[in-house]
Amino acid sequence: MNIELHINGRTVRREVDDRILLAEFLRHHCGLTGTHVGCDTSQCGACTVKLDGAAVKSCTVLAAQASGGSVTTVEGLAQGNTLHPVQEAFVQCHGLQCGFCTPGMMMAVEHFLRSCPASLDDEAIHHALEGNICRCTGYVNIIAAVRRAAAAMYPREWGHFAALAGEGA
Numbered sequence: 453m454n455i456e457l458h459i460n461g462r463t464v465r466r467e468v469d470d471r472i473l474l475a476e477f478l479r480h481h482c483g484l485t486g487t488h489v490g491c492d493t494s495q496c497g498a499c500t501v502k503l504d505g506a507a508v509k510s511c512t513v514l515a516a517q518a519s520g521g522s523v524t525t526v527e528g529l530a531q532g533n534t535l536h537p538v539q540e541a542f543v544q545c546h547g548l549q550c551g552f553c554t555p556g557m558m559m560a561v562e563h564f565l566r567s568c569p570a571s572l573d574d575e576a577i578h579h580a581l582e583g584n585i586c587r588c589t590g591y592v593n594i595i596a597a598v599r600r601a602a603a604a605m606y607p608r609e610w611g612h613f614a615a616l617a618g619e620g621a
Contacts, residue, residue, distance in 0.1 A: 455519035460528030475499040477515035486526040486555040497584030500556035507563035526555035537604035538562045547597030549588035
C-alpha cells in the first residue's frame with residue numbers, strides 16, 4: 453500500500469505493508485527513533501506522537517490510517533538547534549532518568565500545554581500524563597518540567613512558575 457504523511461514538516465511517501473503500525477513506520481522506515489515502543493499493549497505511552505494535532509499512541513494506529521495526515525514526533529519539536537520549551541524544561545528540571553519514556557512524555561506534555569490548561573495543579577498534570585508511564589523518576593521532576601515549560605510557553609498565564617523555580621524575579 454502506498455502512503456503519504458507529512459512528518460515533522462516534510463512529506464514522506466512510502467510503500468508499506470497494510471499492517472505496519474505508525475510507530476514501526478516512524479522508527480524503521482523513517483529513521484525517527486525517538487518514538488519508542490515499550491509495551492506493545494498501548495499502556496506505557498512511550499510511542500506518543502501528535503497526529504493531526506492530537507496526542508496519540510502510535511502503536512495503536514496503522515500507518516495506512518494516518519496516510520494523508522500530519523505527524524509530529526519528538527524530533528520535530530525543536531527548531532533547528534533550539535530546543536522546544538518542553539524539551540528544555542525536561543533538561544533543566546532533570547525530568548528524565550533512563551530516558552525511555554521521555555519522548556512520549558514530552559509529546560503528551562506539549563499537547564497538554566497547547567490545549568491551554570485551566571489548571572497546573574498536581575491533579576491536572578497527573579491526569580494529563582496518566583497514559584504515560586515512567587518507571588524511574590517518581591514524576592516529581594516531570595511535574596516541575598511541565599510547570600517550567602508552561603512558564604516558558606505562556607509567561608503571562610504561568611510565568612509565576614518560573615519565579616518559583618528561581619528564574620527571573
